Amino acid sequence: MLNILVIGNGQCGNRILDAINREAFGTKGRFAKYLSQQKYKSNVQTIAINTAVNDLKEMKFTKAKDRIHTPHLHGVGANRNVGKHVFEDNKTLIMKNIQDRGDFDVAFVITSASGGTGSSFTPLLIRELKEKCNYPIYALVVLPFREEGTLYLQNAAFCLKDLRESGADGIILADNQFLKQMGGNVESAYNGINDMIAKRLLFLMDALDSEMMMVTDLGDFKTVMSGGAGLATIGFYEAEAEMPIKSVIKNALSPEGMLFSTDAYQEASRSMIILKGDRKYMSIDEVSSEVEQLSSCVGQVFKGIIVRNDELPQALTVLTLESAVELENLYAIAVEAINYERQKKERVDSMKEVDRAFSQINGMDPSY
Amino acid sequence: MNHFGKTLTFMSLAVFLMLISAGGASGKILFNDTIDVGSGYQINNYFIEVADVIYSSEVATIYVYEGESKTPKYDKFLSVGDSFTFKVEGEDVKVNLVSVYSGLKGPAKLSITVTDSSFINTKTLGKVDGGHTNAVFPKTPVLDITKTVEPATMGVGDEVTIKVSVTNKGDGDAEKIIFSDPTPAKFVLQQTLIAPTGQTIITKGETRLVYVYTLKATEAGTFVLNPTTAIYSNNVGDELPQASSNSPTVVVEDSSRKANLDVTVSLDKYTVDRRGNLQGTIRMKNIGESSASGVKISLLVPAGLKYVDGDSSIEIISGVPTIYMESFGMQQEKEIAFRLKAVDEGTYTVSTQNYYSFNDGVNPNLQSASSTSMTNAIYVKEGKYDYLLEQPVYVYLVPLLLIGILAGWFFYKHRQYKF
DSSP: OOEEEEEEEHHHHHHHHHHHHHHHTTOOOTTHHHHOOOOOSSEEEEEEEESOHHHHHTOSSSOGGGEEEOOBTBOOTTOHHHHHHHHHHHHHHHHHHHHTTOOOSEEEEEEESSSSHHHHHHHHHHHHHHHHOOSOEEEEEEEOOGGGOHHHHHHHHHHHHHHHHHTOSEEEEEEHHHHGGGOSOHHHHHHHHHHHHHHHHHHHHHHHTSOOSBOOOHHHHHHHHHSTTSEEEEEEEEOSSOOOHHHHHHHHHSGGGBSSOOOHHHHEEEEEEEEEEOGGGOOHHHHHHHHHHHHHHHSEEEEEEEEOTTOOOEEEEEEEESOOHHHHHHHHHHHHHHHHHHHHHHHHHHTHHHHHHHHTTTTOOOOO | OHHHHHHHHHHHHHHHHHHHHHHHTOSEEEEEEEEOTTOEEEETTEEEEEEEEETTTTEEEEEEEETTOSSOSEEEEEETTOEEEEEETTEEEEEEEEEEOOSSSOOEEEEEEESOOTTOOGGGEEEETTOGGGOOOOOOOOEEEEEEEEOSEEETTOEEEEEEEEEEOSSSOEEEEEEEOOOOTTEEEEEEEEOOOSSEEEOTTOEEEEEEEEEEEOSOEEEEOOOOEEEEEOTTOOEEEEEEOOOOEEEEEOOOOOOOEEEEEEESOSEEETTOEEEEEEEEEEOSSSOEEEEEEEEEOOTTEEEEEEOTTEEEETTEEEEEEEEEOTTOEEEEEEEEEEOSSEEEOOEEEEEEEEOOSSSSSOEEEEEEEEOOOEEEEOOTTHHHHTSOHHHHHHHHHHHHHHHHHHHHHHHHHOO
């Protein structure tokens, strides 16, 4: 049995973590936590960290003991510099809480790249963990809507950069901009994105610790994640009716099945495909055909098959990317955002001349 | 032997002669002495007078007067040794001229015997000097007492005047009269205008008002007053039979003004399931002619029912729902609502104990009154879900245990996730 640590940083990380814990109960009912047990295959420890206590309070399926509040007003206000200071102030508390839980085989740190707490805490936390622990640590980073604002774009750009430099063993990208194709209102869109990420991560953790017809394990996952540019994304598809496994795989590799916009056949460096479902769907020919097609473009493709009687076929793909056009687009916008913010700051500085104008009448009174 | 027989015969003869001799004495000797001419001897209403003595002839004239009659009833001329007998109150009185003596008053010695002396009044017995005119004969006064009331019909608190008059209808004065006139029950003596003091005398034929006083009636009813009595004596000190007056009747009508609190207690229904509620109403009305004060109504709820709540005028005093009002005017009405809960099956009644006071306008003190009221029978029957309570204990324990475990589990999980 694997020992897995999942940390959710900031509001976005907390919500995805809570979604994972909720999905682990196997039912979405509000009484799930009272009436059922979490169905983790592995020994999964979850920790939510936040500077905003309200974000921690709104979590419903994560135990209180697994929520760490690092007090700083009600958040750091999207200011990564402040967030970094707060982390340094609370580093001992956070690390003690993690280390008290023992050793792990793998850790996932979930965060938004654009917010304050998550984007500033996560690189520093991973750095600390890498210094003190020996297990691989993967960051699952949610990129912002492009129209969310310049501060968020700026944060996302610097956060990703910091993560690359933190020593993380891999960065799994999920893009709100790409996932907003799901439609619906803001709340349902966010919840839908959180659920998608939670479902994929649970599938992955389940697969890494399951007996398989064809085996993929943590070692394979590490190998996949070590390929490419250190960036990865996850694709997933779950058949809603009987369908050939070939179609399920294709859907999982299609842009619609991905957390981040990418062309799997063009941009992936290594890949892992995990299939789950009733034996009758697992046509080896179809599976081999799809794997071969992908491996001809990507190179190495690890594949695993989990047989679950009476279940419709599902497919999870993990792709590490050699290149990411969408990420380059993001950075291009981020650069503009950074420049915009700098110019605005300069404009604010120039406003001090206005103050000087006002200062000319200091000590004078009007005469009538 | 013959000597003894002779002695016995002689003694028997002697006894016989003694008995004969005793029979000739005619009973008790009242007098055996001399009486001067013109004097005599009185036996009750009779007077034996020595009218004349002729020493030389050894004769004497004896008159016997009855009462104050100046004409002797008997006029006897007796020689020494002669006697005559006459009747006094049925008894024979025998007068025997024993001897006569010479002298101006030439006394005669008389022996007077009577067959039975029990009838003789010792106060009118004995030698009387001076003859018949000096004898004192006993009179018989008769007191006729009349008691009147005015008015004979009255109200409570009103006064009645009692007058007692007495008439001596006898032939002599009534002396040493002692009147007795007890105050009747339910009346209070108000004023005494005339009353006898000590012993008094009412002469023959006299009519006198001996009592005049007023009484106050304290209670309604028809009362027969006790008779006024008198004990008295005649001129010689004989105590005569007690005289009694008539017994007048006084009717005292109830003129007081009372408060009369009419209290009823009723319920909205008289058949109720166990644990069901009953809505009750206490209705009060003063139908009397006076205001009530210090009104206290205690609602007595039986053990099978339970008092839940009621109007603000109901207070719980020593566990008893109680209504207290300082005053409750004439014709005033009030309704007070309360709620009961049926606790146990059974048949019950709810009652009230009502206490109040009032001023009846007669008595200086407040009068107290009390009454009780009661509902019809209330039937508390088995509740709709009572059968649940009749199950064995384990029937409840198991679900309760499960609920407890579930509640504990929910609480534990809630605490686990409460941040």
